[in-house]
Amino acid sequence: MKTQVVIIGAGPSGLLLSQLLYQAGVDFIILERQTRDHVEGRIRAGVLEQITVDLLERAGVADRMRREGLPHHGFQLLSEDGPVRIDVTKLTGKSVMVYGQTEVTQDLIAACLKRGGELVFEAGDVALHDLETETPSVSFIKDGTRHQIHCDFVAGCDGYHGVSRKSIPATALQTFERVYPFGWLGLLADVPPCDEELIYCSHERGFALASMRSHTRSRYYVQVPLSEKLEDWSDDRFWQELARRLGPDVAGKLAVGPSLEKSIAPLRSFVTAPMQWGRLFLAGDAAHIVPPTGAKGLNLAASDVAYLADALIDWHRRGSPDALAAYSARALPRVWRAERFSWWFTNLMHRFPDTDTFGRQMQRAELDYIRHSDAAQKGIAENYVGLPLDWS
Ligand code: FAS
Ligand code: PHB
Numbered sequence: 231m232k233t234q235v236v237i238i239g240a241g242p243s244g245l246l247l248s249q250l251l252y253q254a255g256v257d258f259i260i261l262e263r264q265t266r267d268h269v270e271g272r273i274r275a276g277v278l279e280q281i282t283v284d285l286l287e288r289a290g291v292a293d294r295m296r297r298e299g300l301p302h303h304g305f306q307l308l309s310e311d312g313p314v315r316i317d318v319t320k321l322t323g324k325s326v327m328v329y330g331q332t333e334v335t336q337d338l339i340a341a342c343l344k345r346g347g348e349l350v351f352e353a354g355d356v357a358l359h360d361l362e363t364e365t366p367s368v369s370f371i372k373d374g375t376r377h378q379i380h381c382d383f384v385a386g387c388d389g390y391h392g393v394s395r396k397s398i399p400a401t402a403l404q405t406f407e408r409v410y411p412f413g414w415l416g417l418l419a420d421v422p423p424c425d426e427e428l429i430y431c432s433h434e435r436g437f438a439l440a441s442m443r444s445h446t447r448s449r450y451y452v453q454v455p456l457s458e459k460l461e462d463w464s465d466d467r468f469w470q471e472l473a474r475r476l477g478p479d480v481a482g483k484l485a486v487g488p489s490l491e492k493s494i495a496p497l498r499s500f501v502t503a504p505m506q507w508g509r510l511f512l513a514g515d516a517a518h519i520v521p522p523t524g525a526k527g528l529n530l531a532a533s534d535v536a537y538l539a540d541a542l543i544d545w546h547r548r549g550s551p552d553a554l555a556a557y558s559a560r561a562l563p564r565v566w567r568a569e570r571f572s573w574w575f576t577n578l579m580h581r582f583p584d585t586d587t588f589g590r591q592m593q594r595a596e597l598d599y600i601r602h603s604d605a606a607q608k609g610i611a612e613n614y615v616g617l618p619l620d621w622s
Contacts, residue, residue, distance in 0.1 A: 231379040233257045233348070235542060236368040237387055238356055238394055240269055240349060242331060243514030243531040244387030245338035248347060249289040250539035256546045259348035259379060261370050263388075266351050270339060273418055273491045275331040275528035276441050276449055277302075277428070279616030282532040283327050291337045298444065299329035305428040305614070307579075308476070311594060314601040315427075321604070321611035328428075330443045331528050358384055358397040362508035382509065383545075383554075385538060387531075389515040390500070398507040410497040410521060410576065411583055412436070414451045415458065417468050417492050421485040423448045424476070430523070430579055431475050432593060437523075437580045438475035448485075451522075453580055458494060465489050497521040499573050501565060504558035505534070511557055513538050518565050520572035523579060524613065530568050533619055537561045564617060571613040 235251060237244045240262035251258050262269060278286075278299075286292045303319035319325050342349050354371040367380045386394025395403075414437075423442035431438040436453035443449055452471050454463075465488060473481035500519040505512045514531030537560050541553035578596055582589070600606045 231259075231377060232381070233259050233379060234382045234546065235385055236261065236379050236381045236383075237385045238358075238368070239386070239388035239392060239514075239516070240339065240351070241387060241389060241514065241531075242334055242338070242528055243516070243535055244385065245335065245342060246285060246289060246532060247385055247387060247513065247535045247539055248342055248349075249291060249338060250285075250535065251542060252342075252345065252347065253290070254539075254543040254546060256542060260342070260350065261353040261356050261368065262349065262351050263353060263356065264351065266339065269351075270332070270336050272335070273330070273332055273416070273449075273493070275522070275525065276328055276443060277525035277529075278327040278329055278334075279529040279532075280324050280326070281536070281616050281619060282529050285532050285536055286334065286337075289338075289341070291341045294333065294337055295327065295329045298333070299327045300442070300444070301325045302328050302427055305430065306425070307597060307600065308429050308431040308480070309594065309597050310434070310477075311598060311601075313429075314597070314607075316607050316610050316614070318611040318615050321608045322615050324615040326525075326615055328442060330449075333443075334528070356388075356393050358394065358510060361397065361510045364509070366509040383542065384510045385542075386510055386512040386516045387514055390519050392516050394510060394512055394516050395502055397510065402507050404503050406499075406501045406503070408499040408573065410499075410580070411456060412453050412580060413456055413458070413494045413496045414439075414522065415454045415460075415463060415468065415492070415494050416449065416451045417465070418443070418447070418449050418490045419487045420446060420490060421448050421487040422446055424480055424484045429476065429480060431477075432579045432597065433475040433477075434581065434590070435471070435475055438472055440472075440476065440480070454494060456496065460492060460494055463492065465492075468492070495522070497576065499569055501562075501569060503562060505561055506554075506558045511538055511554070517561075518569065520569055521576040522572075523576040524568065524572035526568040526572050529616055530565055533564050534561050536619060560620070563621065564619065567613075567617050567621075575610075
């Protein structure tokens with residue numbers, strides 16, 4: 231088998247890249263380890279930056295998002311000292327789109343299959359070969375048979391636990407990591423959201439987030455120690471803990487109901503540099519991870535794909551390798567800016583085991599400063615709506 235680009239992973243990165251390459255006439259094949267149902271059933275991100283919305287429009291997969299997505303113009307920071315609303319539209323002129331990653335993935339898969347795209351689910355034992363040559367290839371097992379695909383380039387869109395980054399010699403890259411001493415226990419339920427906008431809550435018992443997927447479906451999170459077991463968290467226990475952290479005013483508007491999904495996600499900050507090696511290019515979680523506090527994970531995947539698609543299309547049309555050679559150098563500054571915001575926001579809003587009374591006062595003082603400072607609020611707002619793709 232021969233193609234121009236083998237894309238490993240049918241998450242948002244791989245699927246969005248495939249759609250942009252298809253539109254430019256670049257041949258590709260996507261290899262996905264899981265089943266379609268498994269991929270389409272994942273519950274993850276919920277907030278899209280304008281850059282991501284624009285990319286989905288460009289990719290021709292924005293119809294349902296336009297119908298069902300919820301444009302949001304602000305969000306709330308809540309602590310024992312009260313709420314402060316960050317009016318992102320007043321401060322930046324932009325908004326964000328509340329539309330689940332689950333839906334984005336389903337829309338992209340539907341578009342790929344509708345045009346007869348080469349999307350192989352349950353592709354096992356994917357292996358990358360000869361990445362440092364001009365004739366790389368990828369092998370995989372499907373229905374008991376090993377296949378080999380010769381290609382020009384490999385796009386590693388296979389997430390943090392994928393095979394792509396691990397195919398790069400450790401001596402060829404540098405990694406940077408911060409593992410947080412807690413996780414997020416998330417719950418999805420068909421109940422109306424407790425507020426029209428997202429609420430990020432800093433409480434002495436820990437962080438909580440009130441989010442949503444629609445006017446009838448809510449997504450909530452509470453910070454939990456890494457030692458917590460999902461089976462110890464009944465729905466009732468979750469709702470009671472969430473209500474305690476949100477406080478009586480918000481809890482009074484909290485509709486509860488049976489969970490559709492419940493899971494604990496660990497939090498880490500992680501960056502691989504460079505994001506390429508030979509003919510392999512990493513995009514999305516394969517290259518970096520952010521704590522979900524700043525709603526940057528999915529949006530960073532989208533900006534990586536924008537850079538990589540442009541570079542692959544440039545090579546396809548003009549035969550120029552320059553943009554591909556510069557991919558990582560172009561992508562990493564935006565990655566680090568989002569890493570910083572996500573790390574800062576996580577430190578501000580969460581309770582760390584070593585947060586002493588002084589540390590808690592510093593968090594309260596920073597929230598107080600934000601409450602009174604337009605400049606501080608504008609700084610948060612411009613990061614939340616998404617920094618420019620290319621910031622000179
Ligand atoms: P993904 O991990 O989504 O996709 C990678 C794909 O590659 C998967 O389908 C996987 O099955 C496949 N794959 C892996 N190894 C393979 C192999 N060897 N061969 C073939 N295929 C392989 N971000 C937010 O902004 N907000 C959130 O609330 C949020 N919550 C999250 C919760 C969890 C549990 C996780 C893990 C992430 C969360 N994220 C969140 C981040 C998340 O949204 C990612 O940023 C986003 O999924 C990145 O998309 P991809 O880069 O496509 O990686
Ligand atoms: C979500 O709705 O899943 C969500 C929203 C905002 C975040 C993180 C997660 O910062």
